[in-house]
Amino acid sequence: MENSKKLNPTTRFLIYSFIGLLIFSIIIFSLLGIYMSRKSKKAVYEIGEIYMSGMNEQMSRHFETVIKLRFSQVYGIVSVVSTDKIDKELYEELVYRAQIRDFNYLALCSTEGNFETLCGQAIYPLNPGPFVDALLQGERRVAVGVDAAGNEVVLFGVDAAYPMQNGEKSIGLIAAVPLEYITEFLSLTDEGQLMYYHIIRSDGSFVIQNSNTELQYFFQQLQKQFDSSTNETPVENSVKKFGDALKNRQEYATTFDVNGEERQIYGVPLPYSEWYLVSVMPYDALEGTINTLSSQRMFITLISCASILFMLVLIFWRYFSMMRCQLHELENTRQMALEASRAKSEFLANMSHDIRTPMNAIVGMTAIATAHMDDHKQVRNCLKKITLSSKHLLGLINDVLDMSKIESGKLALTTEQISLKEVVEGIVNIMQPQVKAKKQSFDIHVEKILSENVWCDGVRLNQVLLNLLSNATKYTPEGGVIRLSLYEEQSPKGEDYVRIHINVKDNGIGMSPEFLEKLYDSYSRADGTRVHKIEGAGLGMAITKYIVDAMEGTIEVESELNKGTEFHITFDLEKAATTEEDMVLPAWNMLVVDDDELLCKTATNELKSIGIKANWTLSGEMAVDLVVQHHKKHDDYQIILLDWKLPGMDGIQVAKEIRNNLGNEIPILLISAYDWSEFETEAREAGISGFISKPLFKSTLYHSLRQYMGVEAENDQVANQIDFSGRRILLAEDNELNWEVARELLSDLGIELDWAEDGQVCLDKFQKSPKRYYDAILMDIRMPHMTGYETTKAIRETNHPDALSIPIIAMSADAFSDDIQHCLECGMNAHIAKPIDVSELTRILKRYFQQSYF
Incomplete structure (x- = not known):
C-alpha cells in the first residue's frame, strides 16, 4: 500500500503529461x-x-x-x-x-x-x-x-x-530570311503546350505573337505605358514593373489575372536585338495539384499524429513494466555490490594480516636494534630485515593504490625512451635477494635483441616484470628454477616497431584450471593451504593484465598443478631513434662455459655478431680440457667467460684449475645473475679477472669485453672516475623529517645539500646563486606557497644562466604515471618516488653528472 502511494504522484504526472x-x-x-x-x-x-x-x-x-x-x-x-x-x-x-x-x-x-x-x-x-x-x-x-x-x-x-x-x-x-524561320526553330507557334511564348519589342509591340490572345489586355496596358500620348492613363502595378524591366533589359516575372484565373508571366531579353522573349504559363494548371497535395499532406499529418499518439499510449503502458524490470536490475546490481563489498572485506581481512606482518617485523626489529645498540652485527641484521619488510610493505601499498587508480580509470601510461638492457638488469638486481633467500636458480636468456632502445612506459614495464617474477619466486619452493627469456621479431606494425617476447617460467606449485579463469580478477588469490603462508594483496595479476592491455600487448598463461607456470607476453614497441655504436671487436678466440645450453648458443651468436669467434661447453671439467688442448696446439683462447654456478666443479674451481695449467695471461671473466660482491674476494683469489652480469645483451658483452681487448673508450675511463665529492644539490622539501633523511643519505655520498623549506625559498635561492653553483635540484611536489610544478616552471623562465640546463629531479610520493608525466611537462628531467631508493637516486644523479664531463 505504501509503495502504491509513492507511485501515485508519478502516475498522476504521467497522465497529466500525456493529456497535455x-x-x-x-x-x-x-x-x-x-x-x-x-x-x-x-x-x-x-x-x-x-x-x-x-x-x-x-x-x-x-x-x-x-x-x-x-x-x-x-x-x-x-x-x-x-x-x-x-x-x-x-x-x-x-x-x-x-x-x-x-x-x-x-x-x-x-x-x-x-x-x-x-x-x-x-x-x-x-x-x-x-x-x-x-x-x-x-x-x-x-x-x-x-x-x-x-x-x-x-x-x-x-x-x-x-x-x-x-x-x-x-x-x-x-x-x-522569312520570319517563319524564327518561329519554326523556336517552336513559338506549337499548340497544345502548357507554356507558350511571345516575342515583343522594348515598346511592348509584338515581333511574333502566339495564337493565344488571352493576355491581349496585358500587352495593351504595356503599350500604353510607352505611349507618350496616354501617359495619364493609369496602368496596373505589375504591368508597370514589367515595362520598367523591358527598358532596363532585365529578367522579370509577375502574375496577371485573366477572367479570374492567374497567369504566370516571365520575360527575358534576347541577344543581338531589341527583342524580349515572354513566356506565359496558366497558374490554375498547378492550382489543382497544390490543393491535392495540401489535402494529402493534411491527411498524412493527421495519420502521423494518430500514430504518434498511439505510440505514446504504448509507451505509457510499458512504463510500469519497465519500472519493474529496472527494480529487478537494481536488485541484481545491489547483490553484485554486496558481493564486491564482501570480496573487498575479505581482501581487507587478508591485507590486515599481510600489512601487519611486515609492520610487526619493522616494529620488532626496531625495538631489538634499540636494545642492542652496542652490538653492531645485531643492529646491521635488524636494519637489513627492516629494509626488506619496508620494501614488501611498500609493494603492498603500491598495489592497492594502483588498483584504486585502475578502478577509477585514472591510471595512465607515460611514454619515454628506455633501454631494455637497463630494465632487465634492474629487474635482476631487485630479484636477487628474493631468489637468494629461497636458494632458487634464476636463469636469464636474451636472444636476438637488436633494438635495445625503445619507447614505452618503463615504470609500468618494470611493474609487469616484477609482478610476474615476484609471483614466480613466491610460489616456487626452495631450490626451484625460475627463467626469464627475451627475444624479438619483426612487428606487424611496420619497420619502425619491434615485437618483444617476454617469457617468465617457473617449476613452482602451479595453478588449477578453475583459478586460471579468475586469475586476472581483482582481490583474487588461490585458496587452500598451499598459499596460506604466502603474503600478497591478490591485485598483482589484475594490475599486470590492465597494464599489458593498456600497452596494446598480449599475455598468455600455461600452468599445471605442482608442475609450474609459464607466462608469455608480447609488446609491439616503437624503436627509439638512437645513434648506433659500431660494435666490432678484434676476432679473438673465446670460450663460453655455462650449464645452460640455450644461454651458450645465444651468447656465442651475440659474440659472433661483434666479430668474436667463440666455442662453448656445458661443464667445468670439459672447459679445462678444451683450454689445455688449445694451449698444446698453440691456439689458446684469448678470453674465457665462465659461469659461477656449474655442476661438479663451480666457476671458481675451474678458474683455479686453468690458472694452474696456463698461468695468469688469459683473462677469465665470471658471468652470473648474482651479486658480484658476495663472491668477489674468493673470485679474485682464484684468478678471476672481472665480472659480467647477466643478462648478456650484445651491448653488455661489447662494453664489458673491450677493456680487456685494448679498445676501452676514453669516455668510459672518465665515467669510472666520476664521484659525488664536492657536488652541491638544492633540496626543496617542506617536511623537516624528510629533509633529515635526505641529508643523511646524500651526505654519505659526499654531496653538499642546501635546504629550501618551500617552493618560493627554492626559487629565491636558485636566482641568487652564481653560475654552476648548484649541480642539481631535488624538487618535492606538494609544498606551501609554490608547488614543485610551479617552482620548476618559474626556474625555467628565469634569466639565470643555468635555468635551462640544471637537472631538476622530482622527489615525491606522487608516483603514478600521470604524476610523472606532469613533472616532465613542467620542465623536470626525471622522477624518483618516495620513500627514497638510494641506489636509484644514485643512478639518476650519476647519469646527469656524467653529462657535465662531455
Missing part, C-alpha cells in the same frame, strides 16, 4: 498543416518561376546559337568576297554566296539608312533607327522587316564597306 502532450500535439500538427499548405503554394509558384526561368534561358540560348550561326554565315560572305573586284562581279559573287547559305534576301545599307537590294525583293526594317545606328557603330544586329510584298522577314546586319551603285560606300551587308 495529446492536446499540444493536435494543435501543433494542425498549425503545421496550415503553415505547410501555404508554404507549398508559395513553393510551387517559385518552382514554376524557376522552371519558366530555365525554359526562357534555354530558349534564349537556342536563339543566340542560331543567330550566331546566321551571323557567322553573313561574316563568311564578307570574308571571302573582296572589295577590289569590279562592281558587277562583286554583286554576283555576293548574291551567289548568300544563296548557297539559304538567305532569301541580300542588300547593302548606306550611311543614311538607304537599302540597295542585291537579291530578292526590296527589304527594309520596321524600326530602322536602332538597326542603322548599330551598323554605324560597327555592331551586328538582328531585326524584323518587310519586303516589297509586305511579307515579314528577319534581317541580319553586319558591318561591311562595299561600293554601292550610287558611288557611296556601304556601312553594312544585310541578309534576310
Whole structure:
C-alpha cells in the first residue's frame, strides 16, 4: 500500500503529461498543416518561376546559337568576297554566296539608312533607327522587316564597306530570311503546350505573337505605358514593373489575372536585338495539384499524429513494466555490490594480516636494534630485515593504490625512451635477494635483441616484470628454477616497431584450471593451504593484465598443478631513434662455459655478431680440457667467460684449475645473475679477472669485453672516475623529517645539500646563486606557497644562466604515471618516488653528472 502511494504522484504526472502532450500535439500538427499548405503554394509558384526561368534561358540560348550561326554565315560572305573586284562581279559573287547559305534576301545599307537590294525583293526594317545606328557603330544586329510584298522577314546586319551603285560606300551587308524561320526553330507557334511564348519589342509591340490572345489586355496596358500620348492613363502595378524591366533589359516575372484565373508571366531579353522573349504559363494548371497535395499532406499529418499518439499510449503502458524490470536490475546490481563489498572485506581481512606482518617485523626489529645498540652485527641484521619488510610493505601499498587508480580509470601510461638492457638488469638486481633467500636458480636468456632502445612506459614495464617474477619466486619452493627469456621479431606494425617476447617460467606449485579463469580478477588469490603462508594483496595479476592491455600487448598463461607456470607476453614497441655504436671487436678466440645450453648458443651468436669467434661447453671439467688442448696446439683462447654456478666443479674451481695449467695471461671473466660482491674476494683469489652480469645483451658483452681487448673508450675511463665529492644539490622539501633523511643519505655520498623549506625559498635561492653553483635540484611536489610544478616552471623562465640546463629531479610520493608525466611537462628531467631508493637516486644523479664531463 505504501509503495502504491509513492507511485501515485508519478502516475498522476504521467497522465497529466500525456493529456497535455495529446492536446499540444493536435494543435501543433494542425498549425503545421496550415503553415505547410501555404508554404507549398508559395513553393510551387517559385518552382514554376524557376522552371519558366530555365525554359526562357534555354530558349534564349537556342536563339543566340542560331543567330550566331546566321551571323557567322553573313561574316563568311564578307570574308571571302573582296572589295577590289569590279562592281558587277562583286554583286554576283555576293548574291551567289548568300544563296548557297539559304538567305532569301541580300542588300547593302548606306550611311543614311538607304537599302540597295542585291537579291530578292526590296527589304527594309520596321524600326530602322536602332538597326542603322548599330551598323554605324560597327555592331551586328538582328531585326524584323518587310519586303516589297509586305511579307515579314528577319534581317541580319553586319558591318561591311562595299561600293554601292550610287558611288557611296556601304556601312553594312544585310541578309534576310522569312520570319517563319524564327518561329519554326523556336517552336513559338506549337499548340497544345502548357507554356507558350511571345516575342515583343522594348515598346511592348509584338515581333511574333502566339495564337493565344488571352493576355491581349496585358500587352495593351504595356503599350500604353510607352505611349507618350496616354501617359495619364493609369496602368496596373505589375504591368508597370514589367515595362520598367523591358527598358532596363532585365529578367522579370509577375502574375496577371485573366477572367479570374492567374497567369504566370516571365520575360527575358534576347541577344543581338531589341527583342524580349515572354513566356506565359496558366497558374490554375498547378492550382489543382497544390490543393491535392495540401489535402494529402493534411491527411498524412493527421495519420502521423494518430500514430504518434498511439505510440505514446504504448509507451505509457510499458512504463510500469519497465519500472519493474529496472527494480529487478537494481536488485541484481545491489547483490553484485554486496558481493564486491564482501570480496573487498575479505581482501581487507587478508591485507590486515599481510600489512601487519611486515609492520610487526619493522616494529620488532626496531625495538631489538634499540636494545642492542652496542652490538653492531645485531643492529646491521635488524636494519637489513627492516629494509626488506619496508620494501614488501611498500609493494603492498603500491598495489592497492594502483588498483584504486585502475578502478577509477585514472591510471595512465607515460611514454619515454628506455633501454631494455637497463630494465632487465634492474629487474635482476631487485630479484636477487628474493631468489637468494629461497636458494632458487634464476636463469636469464636474451636472444636476438637488436633494438635495445625503445619507447614505452618503463615504470609500468618494470611493474609487469616484477609482478610476474615476484609471483614466480613466491610460489616456487626452495631450490626451484625460475627463467626469464627475451627475444624479438619483426612487428606487424611496420619497420619502425619491434615485437618483444617476454617469457617468465617457473617449476613452482602451479595453478588449477578453475583459478586460471579468475586469475586476472581483482582481490583474487588461490585458496587452500598451499598459499596460506604466502603474503600478497591478490591485485598483482589484475594490475599486470590492465597494464599489458593498456600497452596494446598480449599475455598468455600455461600452468599445471605442482608442475609450474609459464607466462608469455608480447609488446609491439616503437624503436627509439638512437645513434648506433659500431660494435666490432678484434676476432679473438673465446670460450663460453655455462650449464645452460640455450644461454651458450645465444651468447656465442651475440659474440659472433661483434666479430668474436667463440666455442662453448656445458661443464667445468670439459672447459679445462678444451683450454689445455688449445694451449698444446698453440691456439689458446684469448678470453674465457665462465659461469659461477656449474655442476661438479663451480666457476671458481675451474678458474683455479686453468690458472694452474696456463698461468695468469688469459683473462677469465665470471658471468652470473648474482651479486658480484658476495663472491668477489674468493673470485679474485682464484684468478678471476672481472665480472659480467647477466643478462648478456650484445651491448653488455661489447662494453664489458673491450677493456680487456685494448679498445676501452676514453669516455668510459672518465665515467669510472666520476664521484659525488664536492657536488652541491638544492633540496626543496617542506617536511623537516624528510629533509633529515635526505641529508643523511646524500651526505654519505659526499654531496653538499642546501635546504629550501618551500617552493618560493627554492626559487629565491636558485636566482641568487652564481653560475654552476648548484649541480642539481631535488624538487618535492606538494609544498606551501609554490608547488614543485610551479617552482620548476618559474626556474625555467628565469634569466639565470643555468635555468635551462640544471637537472631538476622530482622527489615525491606522487608516483603514478600521470604524476610523472606532469613533472616532465613542467620542465623536470626525471622522477624518483618516495620513500627514497638510494641506489636509484644514485643512478639518476650519476647519469646527469656524467653529462657535465662531455
